[in-house]
Amino acid sequence: MRFVRRQLLHLVPVLFVVTFLSFLLINLLPGDPVITILGPGATQEHVTALRKELALDEPIPVRYVHWLKRIATGHLGQSYVNRQPVLEAIRQRLPTTLELMILAEAFALALAIPMGILAARRPNGIFDRVTTTTAFGLLAVPNFMLAVVLVYVFALHWHLLPAEGYTALTQNPFENLRHLVLPAVTLAAADVAVYVRLLRSEMVTTLQQDFITLARAKGLPDRRILLRHAFRPSTFSLVTVIGLNLGRLIGGAFIVEYIFALPGIGTLTVSSIFNRDYLVVQGTVVLIAVGYVLANFLVDVSYSFLDPRIKDVRALT
Amino acid sequence: MLLTLLLLVALVTAACSSGGGSTRGAGSTTPTSAGPPKSGGRLVIGVEAESDGFDLTKNRPAASGTVVFRAIYDQLYVFDKYDKPQPSLATGAEHNADFTEWTIHVRAGVTFQDGTPLDAAAVQGNIQAIKSSALTGPLLNPIVGVDVVDPLSVRVRLNSALPAFPSYMATALGTIQAPAMRKDPDSGRHPIGTGPYRLKSWTPGSSLVLARNPNYWRKGLPYFDEIEIRPIPDAHSRLSALRAGDVDMIHTSDGQSIADLRKETSLQVQEEKTGETEEGFVMLNTGKPPFDDIRLRKALALATNPQQVIDIAGAGVGTTADGPWAPGSPWYTPTGYPKMDVAQARSLVQQIKAEKGAVNIELKATADPATLQVAQLLKDQWSQVGITTSIKQVEQSQYILDALKGDYQGILWRQFGARDPDLEYPWWNSKYAAPEGALALNFARHASKQIDDAQEQGRHSDDPAVRKAAYATVGRVLAEDLPYVWLSHTVWALAAKPDIHGLGGGTEVDGSAATGPDNGSFSVAELWRG
Numbered sequence: 001m002r003f004v005r006r007q008l009l010h011l012v013p014v015l016f017v018v019t020f021l022s023f024l025l026i027n028l029l030p031g032d033p034v035i036t037i038l039g040p041g042a043t044q045e046h047v048t049a050l051r052k053e054l055a056l057d058e059p060i061p062v063r064y065v066h067w068l069k070r071i072a073t074g075h076l077g078q079s080y081v082n083r084q085p086v087l088e089a090i091r092q093r094l095p096t097t098l099e100l101m102i103l104a105e106a107f108a109l110a111l112a113i114p115m116g117i118l119a120a121r122r123p124n125g126i127f128d129r130v131t132t133t134t135a136f137g138l139l140a141v142p143n144f145m146l147a148v149v150l151v152y153v154f155a156l157h158w159h160l161l162p163a164e165g166y167t168a169l170t171q172n173p174f175e176n177l178r179h180l181v182l183p184a185v186t187l188a189a190a191d192v193a194v195y196v197r198l199l200r201s202e203m204v205t206t207l208q209q210d211f212i213t214l215a216r217a218k219g220l221p222d223r224r225i226l227l228r229h230a231f232r233p234s235t236f237s238l239v240t241v242i243g244l245n246l247g248r249l250i251g252g253a254f255i256v257e258y259i260f261a262l263p264g265i266g267t268l269t270v271s272s273i274f275n276r277d278y279l280v281v282q283g284t285v286v287l288i289a290v291g292y293v294l295a296n297f298l299v300d301v302s303y304s305f306l307d308p309r310i311k312d313v314r315a316l317t
Numbered sequence: 318m319l320l321t322l323l324l325l326v327a328l329v330t331a332a333c334s335s336g337g338g339s340t341r342g343a344g345s346t347t348p349t350s351a352g353p354p355k356s357g358g359r360l361v362i363g364v365e366a367e368s369d370g371f372d373l374t375k376n377r378p379a380a381s382g383t384v385v386f387r388a389i390y391d392q393l394y395v396f397d398k399y400d401k402p403q404p405s406l407a408t409g410a411e412h413n414a415d416f417t418e419w420t421i422h423v424r425a426g427v428t429f430q431d432g433t434p435l436d437a438a439a440v441q442g443n444i445q446a447i448k449s450s451a452l453t454g455p456l457l458n459p460i461v462g463v464d465v466v467d468p469l470s471v472r473v474r475l476n477s478a479l480p481a482f483p484s485y486m487a488t489a490l491g492t493i494q495a496p497a498m499r500k501d502p503d504s505g506r507h508p509i510g511t512g513p514y515r516l517k518s519w520t521p522g523s524s525l526v527l528a529r530n531p532n533y534w535r536k537g538l539p540y541f542d543e544i545e546i547r548p549i550p551d552a553h554s555r556l557s558a559l560r561a562g563d564v565d566m567i568h569t570s571d572g573q574s575i576a577d578l579r580k581e582t583s584l585q586v587q588e589e590k591t592g593e594t595e596e597g598f599v600m601l602n603t604g605k606p607p608f609d610d611i612r613l614r615k616a617l618a619l620a621t622n623p624q625q626v627i628d629i630a631g632a633g634v635g636t637t638a639d640g641p642w643a644p645g646s647p648w649y650t651p652t653g654y655p656k657m658d659v660a661q662a663r664s665l666v667q668q669i670k671a672e673k674g675a676v677n678i679e680l681k682a683t684a685d686p687a688t689l690q691v692a693q694l695l696k697d698q699w700s701q702v703g704i705t706t707s708i709k710q711v712e713q714s715q716y717i718l719d720a721l722k723g724d725y726q727g728i729l730w731r732q733f734g735a736r737d738p739d740l741e742y743p744w745w746n747s748k749y750a751a752p753e754g755a756l757a758l759n760f761a762r763h764a765s766k767q768i769d770d771a772q773e774q775g776r777h778s779d780d781p782a783v784r785k786a787a788y789a790t791v792g793r794v795l796a797e798d799l800p801y802v803w804l805s806h807t808v809w810a811l812a813a814k815p816d817i818h819g820l821g822g823g824t825e826v827d828g829s830a831a832t833g834p835d836n837g838s839f840s841v842a843e844l845w846r847g
């Protein structure tokens with residue numbers, strides 16, 4: 001419990017730093033939300049009036065403090081551009097991004113775990129070499145390129161899956177899944193490569209340890225040794241990387257959402273950056289920062305499950 | 318991280334953005350006709366961008382947003398296929414002898430989608446709201462007041478003669494929104510009009526659903542029960558969505574997509590043939606060095622090969638421009654814009670070099686790769702005559718600000734698609750030019766008494782021949798003074814599955830042919846499937 005409390009307390013300074021830096025960064029970028037809203041026909045008089053109305057005439061630190069006060073009362077503000085409450089915009093977009101990320105990770109792990117285990121079974125064997133080559137291939141292909149190829153093959157050529165768009169899970173679960181398969185596979189591809197390589201390497205090390213030799217000496221079947229004895233201790237690095245990978249996954253989701261026209265947090269953030277819609281960007285940054293810290297907190301917690309010695313060490317400190 | 322994101326997204330948008338390269342071309346496949354229109358069904362349209370809202374006084378619709386505006390609202394007037402304003406929600410209008418007062422008669426028996434009747438008070442409130450809006454007000458400068466004459470008539474008072482007033486009302490400025498919207502702080506998300514469709518639901522960034530207005534005043538319209546509009550910003554994804562059958566119809570101004578569509582046999586394609594196209598051009602700041610020197614502007618125009626830009630950056634779609642109007646427009650006359658002449662350009666550059674030293678210029682472009690490609694091509698062409706160009710990438714919202722403030726030497730730009738040339742008034746008039754640093758709608762800071770006089774003549778005359786001659790003068794002076802190095806006319810195309818009909822445009826209230834698609838916008842009232 002003390003460990004959980006301490007981890008949650010870490011969240012507070014992280015959020016302060018992340019939100020202040022993002023607030024500063026987006027405000028320092030060239031461009032002006034007022035010009036975005038008023039367009040090329042803007043007059044000086046209207047620019048001044050709208051800047052005052054949106055409180056953009058105040059210094060950045062003052063605006064940041066106002067924003068902090070609002071967020072303390074649970075209000076993330078309203079979009080400058082379409083006046084939609086930021087919380088509502090996030091609520092509408094979050095399920096798409098969460099689903100996309102969960103599905104992508106599920107695809108990646110479903111492929112990477114068996115491939116990693118089988119590759120480690122006979123290092124430098126045919127399967128290992130094919131897996132290594134495939135993994136490097138997947139790493140080398142940028143996800144936007146892979147997306148184009150997947151759309152061409154599965155949507156345009158075979159007409160099996162939609163090329164873009166989204167159907168909500170609550171509206172039609174089957175259509176929802178169909179719309180998310182190609183984006184999730186695109187997002188998962190690079191992760192498969194990393195996870196396979198990582199698991200294979202950990203498994204190879206584990207399989208050389210004494211307790212595995214003992215298990216083999218006892219005559220246990222190969223499958224049992226791989227799955228029951230070697231797999232769990234070999235997932236330590238994999239779990240760490242899954243947690244750390246969340247940042248990359250979010251970045252990848254931004255691009256994948258754009259290509260497949262998915263209404264997620266990525267497209268919301270990107271369009272808000274282009275529109276200089278500061279409050280929406282701030283809202284999504286808070287969400288991403290909280291998500292990232294919480295995910296890594298869950299990873300830390302999972303260590304004690306994977307290896308109980310971790311908990312004992314923490315209890316002692 | 319945010320900057321990295323911007324760069325990443327810019328990479329992905331490589332193929333979707335349109336720079337100055339696309340041009341108007343010959344139409345391709347003619348839409349088919351399949352007997353009398355059938356009612357019912359659902360249509361899914363893929364559009365290029367999401368809108369920020371649907372209140373004209375608070376939001377600024379691009380082509381995609383205008384599609385929704387035209388579905389939800391009607392205008393007092395609409396343009397016909399010959400660019401003439403025809404009554405729509407108005408039944409007609411009269412003017413006084415000197416065109417400083419216009420009395421508009423409003424159609425009886427029309428109700429808004431919330432049940433409020435359309436009357437003179439509603440029209441008066443609308444025009445006043447549009448006039449006082451920061452977004453639309455500058456374009457309605459000539460209006461000084463609106464009075465209710467009787468329950469179905471309003472009188473609009475102007476500060477100068479304006480024979481083209483019905484043309485103003487045939488643009489978005491003539492849009493009539495329900496009085497209830499003026500009291501709603503969130504009106505952009507709750508639009509209420511008299512149009513063929515009402516807003517059923519809207520999830521920004523995902524989809525917008527329009528449902529048939531059962532009380533639409535034009536009996537028998539619209540045909541579809543429901544229309545879903547999905548923003549798909551990437552041009553290639555939008556085309557793929559149509560090919561895969563995810564959407565029924567798309568619009569695009571992406572040169573490569575249009576080139577691909579021209580080869581497509583399983584889809585119908587309608588390239589815009591009516592209305593005014595926007596032009597792609599290099600805008601030069603004539604208010605400060607180096608482009609305050611006409612010789613350098615001329616050298617740039619003579620050294621530019623717009624056809625090469627179209628062929629390489631626009632996938633060969635379209636034709637070169639010599640002014641703000643395209644051949645086929647009722648306002649078009651040849652402008653005498655200089656033809657490419659590398660030797661003459663080189664000689665002008667030599668003269669300038671002898672007087673002022675090396676000729677180094679800066680060209681601003683947005684960060685999207687298609688626009689950068691245009692900038693790079695121009696840089697290469699200009700280097701042939703001794704001009705050294707540095708390309709500066711600027712992000713979109715800063716880009717507009719730079720143009721407004723005159724903080725540029727040369728900048729790639731796309732504009733001038735208004736149906737009546739008087740609506741272009743502020744962009745060219747010296748009253749709207751200002752020194753660098755002050756916001757000015759005459760972005761090029763080009764002041765010409767000849768243009769000012771011609772614009773006044775065009776604004777105040779009701780004789781089409783006089784007006785055409787006046788705007789021919791504008792085109793000619795622009796070609797002589799060269800605040801713009803013209804590149805191309807923008808092409809928009811609609812593409813749809815073969816069973817969708819009505820792409821070419823519908824009918825006016827009197828049954829005559831209405832205008833077709835206009836700068837990517839189109840009416841959905843008379844689309845049907847069959």
